[in-house]
Amino acid sequence: MLRRPAASPSRRFAPQDEGGWASRSTRHGGRGLAIYAVLYLAFLYVPVLLLPLFSFNDSAFIAFPLSGFTTKWYAAMAADEDMRAALGNTLKVGAAASLISTILGLLTAKVLARGIPGGAFFAGFASLPLFIPDIVLGIALLMLVTSLDIPLSLQSVIVGHVAICLPFAVAVLLSRFEGFDVALEEASRDLGETGWMTFWRVTFPLVLPGIVASLLLTFIVSFDDFLIAFFLCGTDTTLPVYIWGELRFPYKLPNVLALGSTILIASSALIALAEWVRRQGVSGQPRDPGIGI
Amino acid sequence: MAGAKSELRKTSGLARIRQALRRSEAARGYLLLSPAMAVLLFALAAPIALLVLYSFWKENGLVLDTTPTLAQYAAIASREGYRTLFLRSIAISSLVTLVTVALAYPMAYFVAFRVTRAKFVWLLLLTIPFWTSYLLRVFAWKVILGFDGVINSTLISLGLISHPLEFLLYNPTAVVVTLAHAYAAFAILPIYVSLEKIDRSLLEAAADLGDGPLRRFLRVTLPLSLPGVLGAAVVIFVPTTGDYVTPTLVGGSDGVMIANIIQVQFGRVNNWPLGAALAIGSMAAVAVIAVAFIQAARLAVARIR
Numbered sequence: 001m002l003r004r005p006a007a008s009p010s011r012r013f014a015p016q017d018e019g020g021w022a023s024r025s026t027r028h029g030g031r032g033l034a035i036y037a038v039l040y041l042a043f044l045y046v047p048v049l050l051l052p053l054f055s056f057n058d059s060a061f062i063a064f065p066l067s068g069f070t071t072k073w074y075a076a077m078a079a080d081e082d083m084r085a086a087l088g089n090t091l092k093v094g095a096a097a098s099l100i101s102t103i104l105g106l107l108t109a110k111v112l113a114r115g116i117p118g119g120a121f122f123a124g125f126a127s128l129p130l131f132i133p134d135i136v137l138g139i140a141l142l143m144l145v146t147s148l149d150i151p152l153s154l155q156s157v158i159v160g161h162v163a164i165c166l167p168f169a170v171a172v173l174l175s176r177f178e179g180f181d182v183a184l185e186e187a188s189r190d191l192g193e194t195g196w197m198t199f200w201r202v203t204f205p206l207v208l209p210g211i212v213a214s215l216l217l218t219f220i221v222s223f224d225d226f227l228i229a230f231f232l233c234g235t236d237t238t239l240p241v242y243i244w245g246e247l248r249f250p251y252k253l254p255n256v257l258a259l260g261s262t263i264l265i266a267s268s269a270l271i272a273l274a275e276w277v278r279r280q281g282v283s284g285q286p287r288d289p290g291i292g293i
Numbered sequence: 294m295a296g297a298k299s300e301l302r303k304t305s306g307l308a309r310i311r312q313a314l315r316r317s318e319a320a321r322g323y324l325l326l327s328p329a330m331a332v333l334l335f336a337l338a339a340p341i342a343l344l345v346l347y348s349f350w351k352e353n354g355l356v357l358d359t360t361p362t363l364a365q366y367a368a369i370a371s372r373e374g375y376r377t378l379f380l381r382s383i384a385i386s387s388l389v390t391l392v393t394v395a396l397a398y399p400m401a402y403f404v405a406f407r408v409t410r411a412k413f414v415w416l417l418l419l420t421i422p423f424w425t426s427y428l429l430r431v432f433a434w435k436v437i438l439g440f441d442g443v444i445n446s447t448l449i450s451l452g453l454i455s456h457p458l459e460f461l462l463y464n465p466t467a468v469v470v471t472l473a474h475a476y477a478a479f480a481i482l483p484i485y486v487s488l489e490k491i492d493r494s495l496l497e498a499a500a501d502l503g504d505g506p507l508r509r510f511l512r513v514t515l516p517l518s519l520p521g522v523l524g525a526a527v528v529i530f531v532p533t534t535g536d537y538v539t540p541t542l543v544g545g546s547d548g549v550m551i552a553n554i555i556q557v558q559f560g561r562v563n564n565w566p567l568g569a570a571l572a573i574g575s576m577a578a579v580a581v582i583a584v585a586f587i588q589a590a591r592l593a594v595a596r597i598r
Contacts, residue, residue, distance in 0.1 A: 037404075
């Protein structure tokens with residue numbers, strides 16, 4: 001029994017042992033690949049992390065060397081009333097858009113997961129907003145809203161955001177619905193529960209992590225949107241539209257950096273939370289990356 | 294049982310409809326789908342239909358002339374400037390697609406085949422920058438590449454250059470770099486999923502039959518991961534052609550893209566029909582290229598197999 005396992009190729013390439021067959025190529029390109037992965041992460045993170053770095057820099061110019069530590073830009077940001085109003089608008093729009101798109105996504109995903117004649121068509125229709133550039137959807141909605149004589153407002157932004165959020169809500173909830181056993185719902189109905197009670201007592205608790213993840217992801221999609229709000233918000237500026245306006249003034253850049261860093265930290269925390277919640281209990285599907293692609 | 298039956302007979306018309314629905318699984322399904330579909334009809338189909346209509350109209354001073362005309366499309370076809378803009382937008386986003394996919398493939402390969410334990414952490418690390426404000430990520434590149442930016446100020450303080458390099462910002466290359474960064478997650482995730490799905494015993498078989506690592510990659514791994522690569526290419530190519538923020542912030546006058554000229558029609562120029570025709574034209578061009586690309590790739594895959 002002291003045979004060396006590496007002598008047998010089938011042992012070395014056993015499918016459950018990925019490290020096994022990888023170890024052979026480690027000699028050739030494995031380390032190179034690991035180095036590449038680290039460099040790639042740096043490429044992703046360095047630009048983003050420059051914002052918090054310079055937000056604490058005691059100079060109105062964004063340049064090295066750093067001149068000193070300050071929190072004055074954060075104080076200036078907190079005192080800016082226009083910014084607070086824009087933040088309030090964005091939070092309102094995000095809350096409404098995420099709630100509406102998640103409810104619609106819940107209904108849609110429930111039906112699509114169980115299968116229905118024409119399901120592929122409806123699934124395609126629901127993911128269509130992903131394939132229409134935001135600029136096109138933005139101007140098209142602007143045309144619709146103005147030709148219906150509806151004044152541009154946060155409500156028109158919400159309508160646009162529900163459209164762009166829906167594919168994400170459906171994708172997240174669909175993976176959740178596909179993960180649980182229909183027999184549980186059937187059992188509940190067989191035991192005499194009404195359809196509504198079955199939903200509340202069986203379906204809802206089972207898909208709850210998906211609902212929370214969908215609410216968080218759609219909130220961020222809405223929170224991050226600039227173009228649709230740019231065309232539809234009228235005078236009720238949302239935060240990205242406000243930031244866009246500020247970018248024109250060089251002396252205001254440090255404030256924008258402070259704001260950007262705050263957004264960065266808040267949305268990273270939200271995403272980590274959404275992923276964590278979504279994965280509660282669906283460890284059987286580790287291959288789902290979790291965003292609607 | 295008898296009580297239940299009489300109960301049933303007493304029910305009102307509305308309840309009877311409800312029961313009919315409960316009986317028909319499909320009807321109930323369509324009923325549940327209807328709110329989302331209604332919203333999509335109103336917020337997606339109707340606006341796009343109106344966009345198409347607008348593109349056949351004409352701006353006549355301050356009034357809109359709604360007699361159908363191909364004037365906008367004729368104007369786009371006859372003006373050299375628009376053709377250049379279309380070609381440039383498509384060239385830039387093709388390059389972005391190529392660069393983004395090529396950079397992301399080894400990364401996705403690493404997570405799918407080399408990472409054994411903390412895959413979830415890697416995926417989270419790779420997606421977090423993607424979920425943080427798009428506007429600010431693009432802006433970060435302006436800060437890096439700018440005249441007084443991070444690269445220039447670093448090089449000057451190190452004494453490597455005496456004047457800031459001006460070729461970094463405000464050109465198509467800056468747009469490509471910025472978009473390759475902004476759309477990284479769109480490439481990594483689909484490629485990762487298709488690599489992860491590959492049956493490891495196929496790789497084992499290829500190795501047993503004498504293929505070296507490179508041949509095994511070219512003949513097994515790469516063809517099997519092509520669906521992910523194609524998915525990534527389409528998901529990147531379509532939105533980047535219509536990107537507005539990046540060319541505006543880092544593109545300069547040589548990096549102007551189709552979205553900028555569309556936006557101008559709704560702002561300064563105020564010619565909505567022309568803007569609509571430009572939008573339809575760019576969507577059509579993108580759709581044709583994407584479909585042709587997918588067909589070509591399918592043929593290529595069929596040939597490999």
